[in-house]
Amino acid sequence: DAKTTQPNSMESNEEEPVHLPCNHSTISGTDYIHWYRQLPSQGPEYVIHGLTSNVNNRMASLAIAEDRKSSTLILHRATLRDAAVYYCILIVSNYGGSQGNLIFGKGTKLSVKP
Amino acid sequence: DTAVSQTPKYLVTQMGNDKSIKCEQNLGHDTMYWYKQDSKKFLKIMFSYNNKELIINETVPNRFSPKSPDKAHLNLHINSLELGDSAVYFCASSPRGRGGDEQFFGPGTRLTVL
Numbered sequence: 001d002a003k004t005t006q007p008n009s010m011e012s013n014e015e016e017p018v019h020l021p022c023n024h025s026t027i028s029g030t031d032y033i034h035w036y037r038q039l040p041s042q043g044p045e046y047v048i049h050g051l052t053s054n055v056n057n058r059m060a061s062l063a064i065a066e067d068r069k070s071s072t073l074i075l076h077r078a079t080l081r082d083a084a085v086y087y088c089i090l091i092v093s094n095y096g097g098s099q100g101n102l103i104f105g106k107g108t109k110l111s112v113k114p
Numbered sequence: 115d116t117a118v119s120q121t122p123k124y125l126v127t128q129m130g131n132d133k134s135i136k137c138e139q140n141l142g143h144d145t146m147y148w149y150k151q152d153s154k155k156f157l158k159i160m161f162s163y164n165n166k167e168l169i170i171n172e173t174v175p176n177r178f179s180p181k182s183p184d185k186a187h188l189n190l191h192i193n194s195l196e197l198g199d200s201a202v203y204f205c206a207s208s209p210r211g212r213g214g215d216e217q218f219f220g221p222g223t224r225l226t227v228l
Contacts (some may be wrong), residue, residue: 018123030213031213032213032214036217038157042221042222043204043206043219043220044204044206044217044222045159046216046217046218049216051214065131076207085155087157091213092213101147101162101169102147102159102206102217103159104156104157104158106156
């Protein structure tokens with residue numbers, strides 16, 4: 001699986017938007033871009049994923065660069081509950097071989113201030 | 115209803131013992147996984163299992179063996195426990211193990227080897 005690069009940590013104020021960047025310059029055409037987060041003392045939690053187009057769901061938005069070499073996870077209004085480690089992960093789209101294994105990096109630790 | 119459940123939540127044992135961690139998913143998914151999170155919080159895939167096809171991470175010692183009695187269960191057996199096996203173990207599942215699939219994680223089992 002291709003590698004991703006994320007800042008080690010970011011800070012945000014409560015109620016403000018947060019933009020979490022991810023670089024994946026070696027992404028291939030069949031790689032999906034996934035975001036997961038891990039709250040303290042909990043298992044990882046799916047946030048969002050996309051392939052080429054921007055995506056929105058109830059938790060966040062995913063903005064994917066036109067060349068797909070970078071993406072940004074957008075939390076529209078950060079809450080204290082959003083304080084977590086956020087992981088940007090690439091997964092090959094076709095079944096076989098990796099079976100969709102998630103290869104976690106160090107992620108970005110997001111702190112939210114009241 | 116809990117989607118992915120693990121038992122026990124905590125496991126404390128002596129070096130050299132053999133132990134098992136159970137995982138069950140009630141989502142009807144075809145693919146299940148085991149991940150290990152070490153003391154530095156680094157998450158690493160150990161196994162993935164889909165329709166009786168097992169893919170093993172080559173770095174996992176053969177003391178670790180997954181066993182799947184049916185599609186809804188993937189248990190982890192560990193023989194001859196070592197101090198370095200102390201970690202949090204997460205079970206996960208996904209519909210088909212493909213790149214566009216979301217993974218659902220269990221709450222984790224904290225294993226402490228004394």
